[in-house]
Amino acid sequence: DGGITQSPKYLFRKEGQNVTLSCEQNLNHDAMYWYRQDPGQGLRLIYYSQIVNDFQKGDIAEGYSVSREKKESFPLTVTSAQKNPTAFYLCASSFGTMRTDTQYFGPGTRLTVL
Amino acid sequence: AQKVTQAQTEISVVEKEDVTLDCVYETRDTTYYLFWYKQPPSGELVFLIRRNSFDEQNEISGRYSWNFQKSTSSFNFTITASQVVDSAVYFCALDTYSGAGSYQLTFGKGTKLSVIP
Numbered sequence: 001d002g003g004i005t006q007s008p009k010y011l012f013r014k015e016g017q018n019v020t021l022s023c024e025q026n027l028n029h030d031a032m033y034w035y036r037q038d039p040g041q042g043l044r045l046i047y048y049s050q051i052v053n054d055f056q057k058g059d060i061a062e063g064y065s066v067s068r069e070k071k072e073s074f075p076l077t078v079t080s081a082q083k084n085p086t087a088f089y090l091c092a093s094s095f096g097t098m099r100t101d102t103q104y105f106g107p108g109t110r111l112t113v114l
Numbered sequence: 115a116q117k118v119t120q121a122q123t124e125i126s127v128v129e130k131e132d133v134t135l136d137c138v139y140e141t142r143d144t145t146y147y148l149f150w151y152k153q154p155p156s157g158e159l160v161f162l163i164r165r166n167s168f169d170e171q172n173e174i175s176g177r178y179s180w181n182f183q184k185s186t187s188s189f190n191f192t193i194t195a196s197q198v199v200d201s202a203v204y205f206c207a208l209d210t211y212s213g214a215g216s217y218q219l220t221f222g223k224g225t226k227l228s229v230i231p
């Protein structure tokens with residue numbers, strides 16, 4: 001089945017540690033995205049990538065880093081510089097970044113920093 | 115600036131009632147796309163509909179219908195004869211130009227719908 005997988009579903013880390021969230025897609029999509037969702041809030045864009053080896057900052061990129069070495073994979077690292085990392089993280093992908101390209105989402109990773 | 119407002123934070127209805135979720139948007143673009151997504155308790159966002167600004171016809175898909183009114187910058191979503199499985203958070207989104215020919219989504223804060231059996 002084609003789709004987007006994110007792992008793990010729940011992640012606990014100690015304050016000050018970097019943590020990497022996984023996102024894989026087998027939809028043959030060129031574009032991939034990372035969003036952050038806080039309780040009662042909409043989704044905010046962290047980073048996006050239009051193509052392999054290229055990525056752009058979104059609205060709240062500070063304290064995060066990404067890589068795009070393969071078309072299928074777009075991991076997100078939450079660094080110790082992120083002041084409030086506890087949140088629900090959603091990965092998405094689309095064929096491209098044209099306005100007609102619908103984004104499809106993975107199941108999300110809930111990160112809790114203790 | 116692009117903005118999406120979902121004024122209803124939470125709504126509760128009894129099963130089989132109809133319910134309308136409001137979405138009001140702001141954009142300077144003359145051409146744009148609007149979206150609705152559903153987020154069930156499992157967390158994954160499920161795409162429901164994409165509508166372009168040229169097409170003001172209402173759309174119906176089963177129990178779901180969408181009313182797009184350009185004059186009032188609204189794209190409201192109605193669920194007819196609601197069911198418990200409709201309980202979720204619903205997000206409205208607007209496409210936003212982010213440079214170099216690419217577009218991103220600006221999301222509203224969502225409306226949590228609870229359907230009570």
